[in-house]
Amino acid sequence: MNWSALESLLSGVNKYSTVFGRVWLSMVFVFRVMVFVVAAQPVWGDENKDFVCNTRQPGCTNVCYDSIFPISHIRLWALQLIFVTCPSLMVVAHVKYREGKDSKYTAQHQGSHLYANPGKKRGGLWWTYLVSLIFKAGFDVAFLYILYYIYHGYDMPRLSKCALEPCPNTVDCYISRPMEKKIFTIFMVVSSVLCVFMCILEMFYLVTNIALPRSSYVRVDPTIGSQQNINRQKKAEEAAATEHYLNHF
Secondary structure, three states: OOHHHHHHHHHHHHHHHHHHHHHHHHHHHHHHHHHHHHHHHHOOOOOOOOEOOOOOOOOHHHHHHHHHOOOOOHHHHHHHHHHHHOHHHHHHHHHHHHHHHHHHHHOOOOOOOOOOOOOOOOOOHHHHHHHHHHHHHHHHHHHHHHHHHOOOOOOOOEEEEEEOOOOOOOEEEEEOOOOHHHHHHHHHHHHHHHHHHHHHHHHHHHHHHOOOOOOOOOOOOOOHHHHHHHHHHHHHHHHHHHHHHOOOO
């Protein structure tokens, strides 16, 4: 798979992301995609060829390998990275929808704009961003559970027992470079957990710093009259209400 194409596609998300979102995207491509492409794939490249069982019974080694490795770690991680990064495209699609809507509005209303900033996380875009975070964290947690469930943990045993047909009896099977594979497995698991933690932090940031309504209070200017201060306050409240309405979708 061409991971550089995916990276260039998602790099545009940075324009609409919070600081936590930028850190999350950097972690995904530096600690997960690069490690996956540069190191993990070569380590698991010999898993089938160098998987050995102490028997010469035809078909026994293949059956045992399929039982011990129901799905390759590499393929599972590739699916995980695809599922985890794709929800970010929801935000890009929503911003493009806003930009198209704003262009039509500008053409029909002689240059006035519907959105002051189509990428501002208010209204519907705020919900889209929040849902994308929930999907990203949910996919990471789901794949961590799948990996734990299939392999009964994150360990990589040196020796596995197999007694499936057509094996004549219980045979011993050996995995190549188990310690190295165990280290990479733990590294990928820890990286996934950190990404989930960053998503949770970003959700908290969205709720506390963006979703909660900001006060439209205007500081009283002692150099002008009380009626003028009241008028300034009313204008500020009207501007806040207008901004909330325009950014609802």
